[in-house]
Amino acid sequence: MLASEVSPAHDRAPEPIPLAPSAPTSTVPRPRTLSVTDPSTLTAVGEAPVLDTEAVRAAVSRARAAQPAWGALPVRERLAWIARAHRAFVEQADRIVEVTGRETGKSRVETLAQDVLAVCDLLTFYEKTAVRTLSSRRSGTGSLPHKRARRVYQPHGVIGVIAPWNSPVNLAAGPALTALVAGNAVVIKPSELTPFSGLLVGELLRGALPDPELVQIVTGDGATGEALVKSGVDKLVFTGSVATGKRVMAAAAETLTPLVLELGGKDPMVVCDDADLDRAAAAAVWGAFTNCGQACVSIERAYVHASVHDAFVDKVLAETRRVNQGPRDQPGVHIGSMSFARQVEIVLDQLTDALAKGARVRVGGERRPDLPGLFLPPTVVTEVTSGMKLLEEETFGPVLAVVKVESDDEAIRACNAGRYGLSASVWSRDRERARTIADRLEVGGVVINDCLLTYGIPALPFGGVKESGFGRSHGEEGLIELSRVKTVVEDILGLGREFFGFPYHPRTYDVLKLAIRAMFGPPRRLLRVARRAQTRPS
Numbered sequence: 001m002l003a004s005e006v007s008p009a010h011d012r013a014p015e016p017i018p019l020a021p022s023a024p025t026s027t028v029p030r031p032r033t034l035s036v037t038d039p040s041t042l043t044a045v046g047e048a049p050v051l052d053t054e055a056v057r058a059a060v061s062r063a064r065a066a067q068p069a070w071g072a073l074p075v076r077e078r079l080a081w082i083a084r085a086h087r088a089f090v091e092q093a094d095r096i097v098e099v100t101g102r103e104t105g106k107s108r109v110e111t112l113a114q115d116v117l118a119v120c121d122l123l124t125f126y127e128k129t130a131v132r133t134l135s136s137r138r139s140g141t142g143s144l145p146h147k148r149a150r151r152v153y154q155p156h157g158v159i160g161v162i163a164p165w166n167s168p169v170n171l172a173a174g175p176a177l178t179a180l181v182a183g184n185a186v187v188i189k190p191s192e193l194t195p196f197s198g199l200l201v202g203e204l205l206r207g208a209l210p211d212p213e214l215v216q217i218v219t220g221d222g223a224t225g226e227a228l229v230k231s232g233v234d235k236l237v238f239t240g241s242v243a244t245g246k247r248v249m250a251a252a253a254e255t256l257t258p259l260v261l262e263l264g265g266k267d268p269m270v271v272c273d274d275a276d277l278d279r280a281a282a283a284a285v286w287g288a289f290t291n292c293g294q295a296c297v298s299i300e301r302a303y304v305h306a307s308v309h310d311a312f313v314d315k316v317l318a319e320t321r322r323v324n325q326g327p328r329d330q331p332g333v334h335i336g337s338m339s340f341a342r343q344v345e346i347v348l349d350q351l352t353d354a355l356a357k358g359a360r361v362r363v364g365g366e367r368r369p370d371l372p373g374l375f376l377p378p379t380v381v382t383e384v385t386s387g388m389k390l391l392e393e394e395t396f397g398p399v400l401a402v403v404k405v406e407s408d409d410e411a412i413r414a415c416n417a418g419r420y421g422l423s424a425s426v427w428s429r430d431r432e433r434a435r436t437i438a439d440r441l442e443v444g445g446v447v448i449n450d451c452l453l454t455y456g457i458p459a460l461p462f463g464g465v466k467e468s469g470f471g472r473s474h475g476e477e478g479l480i481e482l483s484r485v486k487t488v489v490e491d492i493l494g495l496g497r498e499f500f501g502f503p504y505h506p507r508t509y510d511v512l513k514l515a516i517r518a519m520f521g522p523p524r525r526l527l528r529v530a531r532r533a534q535t536r537p538s
């Protein structure tokens with residue numbers, strides 16, 4: 001299914017989308033549909049079908065039938081086809097911004113950066129590195145010098161992708177393109193909130209490839225996602241909440257389907273007493289409020305040394321008041337609306353809990369009464385303490401919690417205390433100090449004197465620890481993650497009989513023991529040193 005078959009017109013108000021051609025009255029029940037609403041206006045965008053288990057399995061079968069020919073192509077030839085998709089993302093940038101904006105409420109600049117630029121940057125990295133990354137590699141053979149070994153990277157087959165709603169093009173196209181570069185076919189299940197963005201990704205990719213069946217889009221709700229998990233795909237990439245990720249993992253366990261899970265975060269920033277406060281405050285505001293805080297790497301907690309806490313807060317408040325929030329297509333808008341009504345409720349519940357326990361909202365904190373959509377303004381909260389939901393649960397909204405700490409050690413302990421571990425940032429003019437803090441943080445990636453870059457640099461592997469998930473996207477690791485690694489060992493001498501072959505010679509044990517001592521025992525010089533150390537008086 002392509003976006004052009006179901007997406008609304010772009011030059012007029014969206015109308016309900018027919019799901020089937022006009023036909024005589026039939027007793028066949030009408031398929032279930034998803035009703036999509038623009039969160040910034042609360043107006044209807046259109047409808048998309050909810051595919052059932054049978055339809056999902058059929059999509060996987062079509063992808064599997066198309067994959068062998070694609071996987072047999074050399075990586076360089078696959079990249080030549082994918083370059084056509086790269087051009088399509090550049091040429092269709094305005095359309096991507098429009099379709100995605102209607103479903104998410106994102107501002108135009110943020111959509112262009114997070115859903116177009118990010119995909120193009122990733123593809124440029126693969127165009128430069130994928131041939132080398134996926135090439136066969138020689139490997140050492142240890143104690144068997146008469147053998148030759150190599151690693152071979154082959155496709156899994158069909159990769160399933162369950163994409164979220166916060167960056168629906170990037171987080172569907174990114175893993176899908178990685179899978180395709182590695183020689184796989186792909187089946188994408190977009191979020192039920194953003195099916196048209198997913199369908200558009202399918203259209204752009206299918207139109208670029210030699211066989212459009214290599215990419216399948218299955219729209220629907222949680223049942224559709226569950227059907228994809230159980231459909232027999234060879235590996236699954238899931239991006240979403242911890243709760244849903246656990247259900248996906250449980251379902252995948254029934255068929256031993258391997259997973260890559262990116263389950264969000266509670267990303268902290270550590271502001272040392274020698275930090276550049278102007279730069280740190282500006283970054284905190286952008287890192288916390290871009291896309292209304294609906295990013296897995298959004299800054300949600302700021303641990304600030306007591307001696308600079310008040311000055312930092314004053315600068316953050318000044319920067320926050322400069323953020324222009326409004327309808328996504330309004331000139332000069334920095335951030336648009338939130339995307340999901342349920343997420344607004346979660347954010348407000350955390351704020352209510354924090355206020356009841358002694359926190360103080362310094363700016364924001366309530367829905368915008370002057371705007372009809374899901375607009376929650378940038379919010380800064382101080383006097384936040386442990387035991388508040390605002391510090392312990394993922395917020396995924398435009399809220400920055402600021403916590404005063406007395407030392408680097410206290411900040412590090414607080415950062416590591418939570419159940420998430422995706423990314424973090426450290427702010428200090430002393431680079432060695434910042435690196436020391438970074439090394440002690442239990443996260444998948446750290447940025448020093450900047451933020452949000454662990455995902456934004458395609459050459460770096462991205463992923464988390466603890467309940468933020470496992471597996472990696474981006475970098476060489478991302479391509480290898482979606483490849484099956486095979487080892488091949490060859491004999492190069494052609495001996496008539498191997499040393500370890502049956503029957504064992506009577507002296508095999510003695511010869512093997514001598515060989516072990518010769519190869520792995522310490523050199524005689526080291527033995528003499530060890531003996532002298534043993535006899536030296538204490």
